[in-house]
Amino acid sequence: MQLATIDIVVVAVYFVAIFGLAQYVSREKAGHEKTSTDYFLASRNLPWWAIGASLIAANISAEQIVGMSGSGYAIGLAIASYEWMAALTLLIVGKYFLPIFLRNQIYTMPQFLEQRYGPSIRTLMAVFWLGLYVFVNLTSIIWLGSIAVTQVAGINQDIALIALGTFALLYQLRGGLKAVALTDIVQVTLLVFGGLMVSGLTLSKIGDGSILTGFATLIHRVPDHFNMILSPSDPHFKELPGIAVLVGGMWIANLSYWGFNQYIIQRALAAKSLPEAQKGVVFAAYLKLLMPVIIVLPGIAAVILAPDLAKPDQAYPTMMRLLPSGILGLVFAALIAAIIASTASKINSIATIFTLDLYARRSAATPGAAPLDTVPADEKKLVLIGRIAAAVAIVIAMITARPLLGHSDQAFQYIQEYTGFFTPGIVVIFLLGLFWKRASEAGALTAAIASFVLSLAMKYWAPDFPFMNRMLMVFIAALALAVLVSLAVPGRADRNRTITADVGYGTSASFNIMSLGVILILIALYATWW
Secondary structure, eight states: OOOOHHHHHHHHHHHHHHHHHHHHHTOOOTTOOOOHHHHHHGGGOBOHHHHHHHHHHHHOSHHHHHHHHHHHHHTOGGGGHHHHHHHHHHHHIIIIIHHHHHHTTOOSHHHHHHHHTOHHHHHHHHHHHHHHIIIIIIHHHHHHHHHHHHHHHOOOHHHHHHHHHHHHHHHHHTTTHHHHHHHHHHHHHHHHHHHHHHHHHHHHHHTTTOHHHHHHHHHHHOGGGGOSSOOTTSTTTTTSOTTHHHHSHHHHHHHHHHHHOHHHHHHHHTBSSHHHHHHHHHHHHHHHHHHHHHHHHHHHHHHHHSTTOSSGGGHHHHHHTTSOTTHHHHHHHHHHHHHHHHHHHHHHHHHHHIIIIIITTTBTTSTTOOTTOOBOOOHHHHHHHHHHHHHHHHHHHHHHHHHHHTTOSOHHHHHHHHHTTTHHHHHHHHHHHHHOTTOOHHHHHHHHHHHHHHHHHHHHHOTTSOHHHHHHHHHHHHHHHHHHHHHHSOOOTTTOOOOOTTOOOOOOHHHHHHHHHHHHHHHHHHHHHO
16 A cells, blocks of 8 residues: 555645754753763653653554554453553552652662662663664664554555664654653654554444444454453463463563653653653553554454454554544554654663763762762763664664564563563562662562573473463562562662652542552443453
């Protein structure tokens, strides 16, 4: 399918406008030279609306739109639990995690680990996250994005992949996190509007012009795709093992992703204040409740409108082909907006971890550096190193995307399973670090190693065991080992430099009311589609 002239014009206008806006917000006052805090943490001055929008823009990209829509095609509405349970997780992050992170002026997750445990765990996790971000997350974003661009616009996939990666790099190269976050409100608005149009038009086509009739017809014709909690007899129980999505392993995945994941939590760490950060995460929680309508529903509709797809991940791009000229260009721009925003966010976080946790780790110029950090490094050089790291990361991702993901049918599920080898250990390390004073670096390292070894062993010995249940079992085992080792090998008294004595967990009335609204909506959704 080829884009009409009006579609090309719409997409071109988007590219020019969003690039221009990113450069505009990246400008500095006369005489002010950009520092590492400016570049990596947007001068710690982000408002709530930028935080909330940027959380969603960083999260919702090709692996969500294309990948989760593909899972909606293959599995059904049950895949929406990743979105809806994430909304609840965000409330927990806002109330219990952010007060500690912001009180201690944390700028990266590895830095928190050193401040809490010691230097070894910081290096280990920094290297781990760089590998994960480059070879799993960044590759999946640009690979699935290139699939969508190729199927809709008809251009060569390799060209699409290179174009997406290059534009995302240039888009944030000058301004860093500030350029990303302050333009994400535009990106998210376009994403929501475009996604709702795809859902509305696909349902309208099924219902002969009526969206409501189309939705009712969809439920009637594919009722098996509207089960939120899958039974053990369901062929996709392995991917979404029943009640575990509510009280089991999905919590491990969500806490790791939303609470301890640098490229997500970095937006909240850059907030003007704790209340501003908390308002931002509540805003993001409500947007997460809306996401299945935008992402999953078109995939389910494709079961009727395109029942013979070669791969589930073709569902969303195929539904876009149903759109009329002009509207197609707008929705295509929305898809590109999501890909670009998420890619730029990932690139910036890779640059942040590499620069601040590895390159400038022992530099006195590093924001919040420990007293032992003594090797000098000027701020201008830190920003330059960050930009170089960003460029290298996207080039590596472009080269490795096809070998790693070229044969995957459901890339979203691939990402969830293989990051699940490490997430139980990550959650153990951070939960103990935040809330148990006796946790030691030896215990944290044990949890990290045990998480990978036990996950790999279970994958080998029980390959058909649901990976979500595996994450829960590995989490329990890693937690027990971390506690035992911490008691047997206590940390030095001076290792824990985090301040928690004066941290309060009280939240404003508005946060509490809005949080209650999220909880009530979730209860209604699961009660309806159980």
